[in-house]
Amino acid sequence: MRLPPEPINLFCASHVCKHWRSLIHDARFLFRFHEFHRGTPPVLGFFSNQPSLPFFFSITNTFAGSAVGKIDHDYLSVLDCRHGRALLECKCCNELLVLDLVTGDTIWLPYPTQLPKQATYNGAVLCVAGHDNCHSCPVLVVLVFSNKVDFITAGCVYSSETGVWGEVTSIHIPDSFVVPLPTVLVGNTLYWLLDNDRIIQFDLDKHRLDLIEEVPHSYWKQVIIMRAEDGVVGFAGVDDSSLHLWSRVGSIDGGVPWTRRIIDLEELLGPETSLCHPLLVGYAEDADVIFIGVYTSLYMIHLKSMMKREPLQNEVYIGGPIFPYTRFYSPGIAIFLERRRLPAVAEPAQV
Template sequence: MAALMEELVEDILLRFPPDDPASLVRATLVCKQWCRLISSQGFHRRFREFHRTPPVLGILCNSSDNDVDKVRLVPTHSFPHTDRVYINWRAADARHGRVLLVKMPTEHRAELWYRPNLMDLVFAVWDPVTDEARELPRLPRCPNYCWNAAVLCAATTCDHQDCSRGPFLVVVLDAKGGKHYIHVYSSESGKWSQQTVHVQDPGEYISRYWMRPSVLVGDELCSMFLQRDSILKYNVRTRQISVMDLPSLWYKPDLLISTDDGRLGFAAVRNSKFYLRSMEDGPGGNAVWTEMRVVVELKLPVDALVTSPTAIGFAADVGLVFVATDVGVFSFDLRSHRVRKILTRSQYSNGNKIVPYMSFYTPAFELRGPLRVKD
């Protein structure tokens, strides 16, 4: 009978919403039996298997005060984490339960545009749930001023439900003229590899990367160029590189996204209208762009439309697009069309990158003090 009751209790606890992890924390206080059950590795695993898609637990907001970089993890919903600021780091990317941090040079910052050799970057990979971080070796060459970077799981077959402590890759892209440089760090080897590819480019400025989030579509990491008229696609398995032109539009896309059926797309917000365009199978099996369509008119406050909002972030798998306005940042659900304010104007610095952090949280893995970066 006792075993049956424990199974019934676990069956109920497994149905607690993953985007309200504080409810599990409160449940551990009911009795020792519940605390032991919720804190077990078995419950940790079954909770992920039951829900499958991790929720957005927080938003990483970058800012800079007097040339001092800061990143703040602002919790969403009830992630049991106080609003914390980390000095001298910026969030570059987050995926598969990991955050990619970068430390940029502070000396001669005003000269960086003219002297890109000063971009001696330091990267670290951080797990906000366990608060463990790993600083990476220096890159074999300093990237140019405009670059992009991503972190992802290194496993060839993984459902990404619980792989934040497994092997990972960090990919850094930068370019100059017709040369594209791809640096890949493997946590298994502990080393960077470098690949240089010559791609026909109209000019140096078009070859620079737009500092908006990259998107992973299948095995291809996709990043927009500065002019936002073409995309560089890097296959992390085959290490092949290709460039895709974006369709000619009367306005530029805000950011790249991935669709529910695993296709590449891009989104843009103009005034209160949300536009979406994606790839589909065309004649002969070739992928072609769909026609631009207005998905919905965003229900934003009047004071948020004084200037046109901009899409600045995307959370894959849950279909959330983040839209910056004059009064803060809103999330837009591509499936339900629900609009929700997630950041106030004081929490978001206009023009700075935000990075959504997605992961499961169970009380067995609690945050432990300030960020510790290990070599």
């Protein structure tokens, strides 16, 4: 007998009989189930460091991010979200926190000792297996930081398997430093934005930092790095009321030209878009959804279908970057994991 395929029915199916319940609660079944339904993970909500918004805002009725409510986030701010985890920093205890919003598992880790006092930095979190459905897979945290004195930008990787930071790799980029804006993962390479609209990349295989040339158009520091349609790195910028989507594609002669796609935001979002400059504030790489702020409204746009949505109904958006949280999720699996409390990938430190 086959179990119902819809995720929403798993919790109900687990109460049909003991045999079904044992099948559904088996970790191998849960893994195969998500692999079968693999596709584009939905955006369940987003983090924001702005005091005018909740720290985590859920945009679906089936997910509340209960793990966020169980921690004291008065002194926390978000750096990154990926593969079902959030990377947070705690200013009061000078540590980083990796949080699984479904299971509540946490990993506390210190900043690397090589982090200069006069530095700007940004981080990224990712699952070693490259997906968000295995709650026990090892986690990597990548921190990139720039010294404002000598303009040396360095990066290092923390592994939950070893519990330590790896070797530091660095590059000298005159008059440039990394900024705390959302990052993107394309293939096995992470990309960050610098303050002069240049892009820096960290190759996870080669453990090396490299600089990409400056973006081919000025957007007054209104740029968000994204994953382009053909699976390469790209970026988005807003010019007046037009959204420009750029893709970096290699050419026959070895050069790397940029191609551009233009979207009329006034036609898509309404005439009020031309009255105030739209702001690019977030990007969900796995869902291919971009977030744009227009005055006090926030829009999420699915770039493949060009469908729009206003996730904030009773909240006022006043600016600042947001960090979308995407994940395959069903209430039945979440309730089971919460009751069973699968072991965390690392023991959290005492704070």
